Amino acid sequence: MTQTNAQRPVPSPTPADVQGWVVRGYNLGHVRQVICTIHNPEPLRTFLGRATNGDPSTQQIQSGEHWGDVKPPSALNVAFTYTGLAALGVPARTLAGFPTDFSHGAPARAIKIGDVGDSAPDRWDAGTDDIDKVHVVWTIHGQQSDDIDAAWNKLAAATGSSMSVVASYDGSALADNKVHFGYVDSISQPHIESFERDNPAPDKQPVAPLGSFFLGHDSQFEDVKFDLPTPTEFVGNGTYNAFRVLEQDVFGFEAFLRRAAEETGRDPEWIAAKICGRWRNGNSLEQYPDHQGEPADPATRNDYGYPDADGSICPIGSHMRRANPRDAAIVQRAANHTRRITRRGMPYGPLIAPDQEPDDTPRGLLGNFLCGSLTAQFEGVQYDWINLGLQHPSITGTNDVLLGANEELTSRFTIPMPDGPDLVLSGFPRFVRTRASTYTFLPSIPGLRWLANAAM
Numbered sequence: 001m002t003q004t005n006a007q008r009p010v011p012s013p014t015p016a017d018v019q020g021w022v023v024r025g026y027n028l029g030h031v032r033q034v035i036c037t038i039h040n041p042e043p044l045r046t047f048l049g050r051a052t053n054g055d056p057s058t059q060q061i062q063s064g065e066h067w068g069d070v071k072p073p074s075a076l077n078v079a080f081t082y083t084g085l086a087a088l089g090v091p092a093r094t095l096a097g098f099p100t101d102f103s104h105g106a107p108a109r110a111i112k113i114g115d116v117g118d119s120a121p122d123r124w125d126a127g128t129d130d131i132d133k134v135h136v137v138w139t140i141h142g143q144q145s146d147d148i149d150a151a152w153n154k155l156a157a158a159t160g161s162s163m164s165v166v167a168s169y170d171g172s173a174l175a176d177n178k179v180h181f182g183y184v185d186s187i188s189q190p191h192i193e194s195f196e197r198d199n200p201a202p203d204k205q206p207v208a209p210l211g212s213f214f215l216g217h218d219s220q221f222e223d224v225k226f227d228l229p230t231p232t233e234f235v236g237n238g239t240y241n242a243f244r245v246l247e248q249d250v251f252g253f254e255a256f257l258r259r260a261a262e263e264t265g266r267d268p269e270w271i272a273a274k275i276c277g278r279w280r281n282g283n284s285l286e287q288y289p290d291h292q293g294e295p296a297d298p299a300t301r302n303d304y305g306y307p308d309a310d311g312s313i314c315p316i317g318s319h320m321r322r323a324n325p326r327d328a329a330i331v332q333r334a335a336n337h338t339r340r341i342t343r344r345g346m347p348y349g350p351l352i353a354p355d356q357e358p359d360d361t362p363r364g365l366l367g368n369f370l371c372g373s374l375t376a377q378f379e380g381v382q383y384d385w386i387n388l389g390l391q392h393p394s395i396t397g398t399n400d401v402l403l404g405a406n407e408e409l410t411s412r413f414t415i416p417m418p419d420g421p422d423l424v425l426s427g428f429p430r431f432v433r434t435r436a437s438t439y440t441f442l443p444s445i446p447g448l449r450w451l452a453n454a455a456m
């Protein structure tokens with residue numbers, strides 16, 4: 001990250017200026033994320049020009065503007081890797097201004113963020129670890145899978161042989177916004193300055209400054225704007241995304257809950273709540289310390305902090321408290337609220353039924369973690385906090401149970417008890433394996449127009 005410099009100022013973005021899913025969840029039930037290689041930039045640039053010309057009769061990149069009461073059948077967004085921008089003809093002097101997390105790309109950062117062992121790049125889906133092939137990620141949300149097919153077919157017809165597909169992933173929402181492992185998700189999201197709140201679950205956390213999601217503006221760190229390559233017409237108001245295909249060992253997780261329940265004499269649902277920080281019905285432990293209760297009012301269920309300094313209500317090592325410590329006392333005191341990320345996720349694979357026999361059907365999450373700095377936000381959460389637990393001495397050296405890089409020999413999760421010794425769960429493996437990971441840049445809508453017209 002750099003201090004402010006003398007570049008042309010970036011105008012504050014309006015919803016029409018930015019790619020829509022940075023600022024709001026679409027609530028369309030299906031998604032397809034397609035990783036492609038660019039072979040010939042010209043047809044692609046022509047497509048980008050048409051897709052940002054505001055003509056509703058042609059397929060447009062979805063901006064943050066509201067579509068009103070009638071949802072469209074599909075919504076298209078696009079993001080590029082560093083090598084993808086080069087393949088599109090972005091000049092070397094512009095490329096040179098991007099930060100190294102993005103320019104090195106996800107495979108090079110794997111060890112840092114815990115993509116090791118079975119999650120290492122050489123175990124990812126074929127081609128997805130090859131930065132010379134991974135250029136662009138298209139994201140199409142749709143009301144139905146047929147709507148996605150129709151949008152993809154149009155895009156493929158318009159771009160012809162200028163691209164080839166490296167990998168394609170389809171996800172669909174599960175009932176009640178659940179994700180695999182059985183938890184309700186998509187409750188807590190940051191509120192970005194000057195944009196409407198993105199979800200109906202308000203909280204009292206500070207509003208995220210524009211620069212923590214859009215390049216060119218004051219970030220969450222005093223006097224710091226994140227690296228802003230020139231020209232600012234292209235890069236300004238752009239956002240980074242860590243797109244991760246995360247395979248979940250659902251049967252392994254359920255078996256662990258049952259074992260932990262037997263060992264501790266507790267209810268498996270209580271163990272599941274302590275691991276996440278929310279009961280599986282979405283209620284937070286802070287608001288429902290002893291029982292899960294009926295699903296709470298969406299207007300209040302996210303409005304809480306962590307007054308229990310010892311973690312006796314919500315364990316300090318729980319997924320949510322690690323990923324966003326809110327107002328909790330942490331070692332890196334100045335870091336509270338500075339690593340907020342917007343999460344856009346969609347599960348893939350069918351939900352398991354209670355007592356279902358294990359099968360080999362792939363299940364997991366298409367996870368997108370949007371931010372203004374991959375290092376300061378996504379990696380800071382994933383590396384320092386989810387793995388390592390550097391925010392609190394009592395969990396340092398341990399990993400998140402839900403998705404950390406755990407090994408049976410060393411894994412440990414402490415549940416502090418209000419009146420009695422801590423409960424310690426151990427011997428659990430890693431439940432989430434990385435199948436693919438890309439670091440991409442989502443240009444603003446004017447940035448996409450610049451790519452269409454002015455790159456090279």
Ligand code: HEM
Pocket residue numbers: 179180181183184185186187188189246248276278319320321323324341343364365367369378381382386402403432
């Ligand atoms: C398969 C993988 C994952 C699962 C099953 C999972 C599950 C969940 C669930 C159930 C919640 C609570 C719902 C909510 O408050 O919206 C949550 C919250 C959250 N997760 Fe994850 N998650 C996963 C991966 C990740 C990753 C990779 C990150 C970041 C590196 C992350 C960061 C967060 C954050 C920041 C929150 C919100 C915390 C808050 O605002 O209080 N999660 N996750």
